Amino acid sequence: MSKVYIALQDNDESRYIVEAIEEDNSEATVIHMPAMIRIEAENFLAVKRETVEEKMGRDWDVQELHVNLITLGGNVDEDDDQLTLTWNE
Amino acid sequence: MAAKKLNIKDKYRLLTRDLDWEFSYQDRNKAFPFEEFEGIKITDWSKWEDPFRLTMDAYWKYQAEKERKLYAIFDAFAQNNGQLNISDPRYVNALKIFLTGVSPLEYQAFQGFAHTGRQFGGVGARVACQMQSIDELRHVQTQVHAMSHYNKFFDGLQDWSHMHDRVWYLSVPKSFFNDARAAGPFEFMVAIGFSFEYVLTNLLFVPFMSGAAYNGDMATVTFGFSAQSDEARHMTLGLEVIKFLLEQHEDNVPIVQRWIDKWFWRGTRLLTIVSMMMDYMLPNKVMSWKEAWEVYFEEAGGALFKDLARYGIRMPKYADIIEKEKEHVSHQAWWTFYTHGHAAGFHTWIPTDEELDWLSEKYPDTFDKYYRPRWELAKEMEAKGERFYTKALPQLCTTCQIPMLFTEMDDPTQISYRDSIYKGDRYHFCSDGCKDIFDDEPEKFVQSWLPVHQIFQGNCGGPDVEDILRDYYQMNVGVDNMDIKGSPDEERWKKWKGVA
Numbered sequence: 001m002s003k004v005y006i007a008l009q010d011n012d013e014s015r016y017i018v019e020a021i022e023e024d025n026s027e028a029t030v031i032h033m034p035a036m037i038r039i040e041a042e043n044f045l046a047v048k049r050e051t052v053e054e055k056m057g058r059d060w061d062v063q064e065l066h067v068n069l070i071t072l073g074g075n076v077d078e079d080d081d082q083l084t085l086t087w088n089e
Numbered sequence: 090m091a092a093k094k095l096n097i098k099d100k101y102r103l104l105t106r107d108l109d110w111e112f113s114y115q116d117r118n119k120a121f122p123f124e125e126f127e128g129i130k131i132t133d134w135s136k137w138e139d140p141f142r143l144t145m146d147a148y149w150k151y152q153a154e155k156e157r158k159l160y161a162i163f164d165a166f167a168q169n170n171g172q173l174n175i176s177d178p179r180y181v182n183a184l185k186i187f188l189t190g191v192s193p194l195e196y197q198a199f200q201g202f203a204h205t206g207r208q209f210g211g212v213g214a215r216v217a218c219q220m221q222s223i224d225e226l227r228h229v230q231t232q233v234h235a236m237s238h239y240n241k242f243f244d245g246l247q248d249w250s251h252m253h254d255r256v257w258y259l260s261v262p263k264s265f266f267n268d269a270r271a272a273g274p275f276e277f278m279v280a281i282g283f284s285f286e287y288v289l290t291n292l293l294f295v296p297f298m299s300g301a302a303y304n305g306d307m308a309t310v311t312f313g314f315s316a317q318s319d320e321a322r323h324m325t326l327g328l329e330v331i332k333f334l335l336e337q338h339e340d341n342v343p344i345v346q347r348w349i350d351k352w353f354w355r356g357t358r359l360l361t362i363v364s365m366m367m368d369y370m371l372p373n374k375v376m377s378w379k380e381a382w383e384v385y386f387e388e389a390g391g392a393l394f395k396d397l398a399r400y401g402i403r404m405p406k407y408a409d410i411i412e413k414e415k416e417h418v419s420h421q422a423w424w425t426f427y428t429h430g431h432a433a434g435f436h437t438w439i440p441t442d443e444e445l446d447w448l449s450e451k452y453p454d455t456f457d458k459y460y461r462p463r464w465e466l467a468k469e470m471e472a473k474g475e476r477f478y479t480k481a482l483p484q485l486c487t488t489c490q491i492p493m494l495f496t497e498m499d500d501p502t503q504i505s506y507r508d509s510i511y512k513g514d515r516y517h518f519c520s521d522g523c524k525d526i527f528d529d530e531p532e533k534f535v536q537s538w539l540p541v542h543q544i545f546q547g548n549c550g551g552p553d554v555e556d557i558l559r560d561y562y563q564m565n566v567g568v569d570n571m572d573i574k575g576s577p578d579e580e581r582w583k584k585w586k587g588v589a
Binding site: 002003004005007009033035036038039055059062063064066067069070071072073074075077078079080088 | 096097098140141142143147154155158169207260294295298299300302303314318320322324325328355375388389391392393395396399478
């Protein structure tokens, strides 16, 4: 098993995104570091538009993620509804 | 009826497929002259896919938003005298290395991706390279803007571009990028897009930038993370390039593997300077170099290579040596700069007792045994008024251009030397990795512009080191260089803080 990960700037918008990720990926681990939040999970992680919108209380475009994104690891796939990270075993 | 809003897959397809054209009366090979000479075989460019499916309109929209956020913070930092809130004036010396050593690489990356993008026959790859090229230009600009504020208050930041072209230790990053840019377009992508971006920039832009935040440097952490948000896209491009090349033709596999071996080794050597920035130049510590290496190289890189194993790609050559080096390189590098501190464009120092204890704790197997005794000796000498500066110029590795400071990993008291004879001349290397790279491309590396050789040949002025520093490097001798103790930087800091 390998870890996929995503790191976001620690700010007000990311807080909701992290909440959404935690809700949709029950196995994910959230690590707080100075100025950043790193979330990692075994093999798969999804950031879902619908959940983020619910947490933020407004429309949210998956591509808005770029504004607060610091880094990620894993094969990326993005469409209008979600961004996923995977490793193929 | 209103037009249906396109989804991002359709938008991306329209941008990257329908904008291209067939060559009806011109020879396609003449339009893309560099596409074949490296031996890479592309059978179908349409298989290229950007997983973010970013189109130009979205690109400009989000990049503009990033810039607005970034410059608001720069303004706030400058207006509130943010330089006074950093943890310790020693910290600024890491920024001096960043501005002279790293920011010019962003500019080289801008040039490299502009050139490489032009050379690809596939439109998806061209668009991705164009975006990355513009990103890299943004990075050098934002870094210069961020650090221009420090330049008003600290020494050593005034002539970074000139220094990058001439100063001995800066030939390490400069020649690294020159090597990549002088390669073909596919090697450039494996070198910079994949090896450098996917694994190595994370080590600089994530834990080091988190460290900048922890040391009160709002401006740097903000440009760092803003740049790194582009890097997430670059990393993904790098991974897509590799997968694309490996899926296009099985003959590409050994070529790509050779480039991975070369560029992971080159990148590991280049990061030596970041290792000492992490362990020695951040007064408030976030994590040790070794810990950062384990997360971003071993764990992240390990996952990556497990994923690529299905194509027949293995871990980079000398991964076993690289694993051992994480215990040693930061200590060996900082000691080298400390002893050559008269010839550096930034200040050096002996770690405080508290910092020495931290290093002992973080490196239980090596620090007390090999490195702490040196610092205890340096402290004794300094107390007697005999702060040590070496008189000699170091021998450099022909490939990575780093002074011969690395040891054998089986015996950390023995400096590692290798050599090769080519056309009757002997060339020197710091490692098997660097020797292999030379032996594979000797005609390229015999042309290395080695700063120490150039000094001895009389091409850098002189004759004394001080003349070279002042006239050829354009350093302010006695101001930019030497120990932080007694430096103008330290004097000013004490005055601002009202301490004697």
